Amino acid sequence: MLLRILELIGIGTFAASGALVGVTKRLDVFGVCVMGMFTALGGGVVRDLLLGVHPPTSLVNPVNLGTAFGVSFVVVFVHAVVMRLRRQILVLDALGMGLFASTGAVVALEHGAGPLAAALVGGTTAIGGGVIRDVLVNEVPLLLQREFYAVPALLAAALVGVVVHVGLSTNLALVVATTFAFVLRVVSLWRGWGLPTPRIE
Amino acid sequence: MLLRILELIGIGTFAASGALVGVTKRLDVFGVCVMGMFTALGGGVVRDLLLGVHPPTSLVNPVNLGTAFGVSFVVVFVHAVVMRLRRQILVLDALGMGLFASTGAVVALEHGAGPLAAALVGGTTAIGGGVIRDVLVNEVPLLLQREFYAVPALLAAALVGVVVHVGLSTNLALVVATTFAFVLRVVSLWRGWGLPTPRIE
């Protein structure tokens, strides 16, 4: 139950971030909603494509769809407020990222993927929506540039494999890995961590 | 039979629109043909990926492939003429859009998708090729910006689910939904309908 609520929070914050980018790029109301839904559900669709789940569960679950659409639609009207809450949204987004990475890895393990593939599928689930969002509006994906974002996602997804391999329950793995990714991401935002950029002489 | 001819008209107009964009972006002959084929067949490939049809039927059907390639190749030589026929092509494109949305939804229902997933898969089939076309040449997809295009596609795909749910035949659903999307799109072009863009203060 808690997990389900957290998942919807994740979907909602991802939808808000996608819809905000759409507003900034002067898309129309429908374009803003599409951006929100692709960002919120894109990672899960890519995960299901990689694992062979047809049709992707995101397209089947009306609550997830409704949350993504509803949040995007609301952002159309209150985008100025949402813009001011950017810092709070970043914290929620860190939660969503950790959750998407962990659940992605769990779903992959359940579909017979090894721990290595599960880590990659989990990481892809977490970053997929953001990459789709940025590619659609012709930006180089932010998380390739300077954000300490994909590293916590990948580590969390790998952690799921480790915890399950040790013999603990998947529920515990979800909690541990999500917390780990969330804390790592929030601390990195707070301390301004980033990876270095190779120097070009 | 009529349906098959309409499908090839849809593929042909989508190929022409993709190839025209390729010519405008100064791609070479091969690039123009690739643009035409991705635009014409991309929506169907995405549909089959979502539904788990392997390999995608578009890559298997030589007539569809030949139509997409042939039209793209011809556009290389007569692009000036095609450019002048833009208005007529928009009407054919509206037909293709309606048809792709409806058949996408029917194929989804046949593969066990519920009506909600079928509507999304149908809508994705109709807009997929155009989104791929615009992403490849680094444009923000037109249909996210101001075109009243994806809304009729989604509505038509949803309509298919309704008609079939009521107990009528899929053939009837195809005709009703395609006609609906076509008329809605053509009227919106004629009246200059568009969705509003959120204001940024």
Place this chain on the structure above:
Amino acid sequence: MLLRILELIGIGTFAASGALVGVTKRLDVFGVCVMGMFTALGGGVVRDLLLGVHPPTSLVNPVNLGTAFGVSFVVVFVHAVVMRLRRQILVLDALGMGLFASTGAVVALEHGAGPLAAALVGGTTAIGGGVIRDVLVNEVPLLLQREFYAVPALLAAALVGVVVHVGLSTNLALVVATTFAFVLRVVSLWRGWGLPTPRIE
């Protein structure tokens, strides 16, 4: 065994080309590695998505993953040297392209695809990584513009179908088609071949 070594050379050169683009675009260390891995493994992932291989073999094979990551990571430190070796890399890249096209077609045939679909899947395997690389950094894919690259890939993949259809072994098909694509690409680089661009009056 030889084939396996050639495959890793192909993955390595594709990773190097992706990582170099990442360095040029001022991505951070992680972004550079992601670019290298997407470029090296993207074509194979797309191939497996089209054929319904879940999870994609590229995400399962630790040697392929390690090669792609290792090469990308090394490029971070020695990109200036790699940049000077560009001509030698182009030759290795031609080998990788031929190999990806041929193996893509063979895998497609083994999964029940007809020769036409196999040719398209093989061509997509060879060019997929490069297209993903360019789309991620907002460039119109190079190979749509002026490179004589996708044509040899498609021809090689089609050649696999012909050789197998004639009744010869897939191993022979791999050698013949890879050699053909490699020679055609290297000669085209050497002679400066390219396809014409449609004139806009």
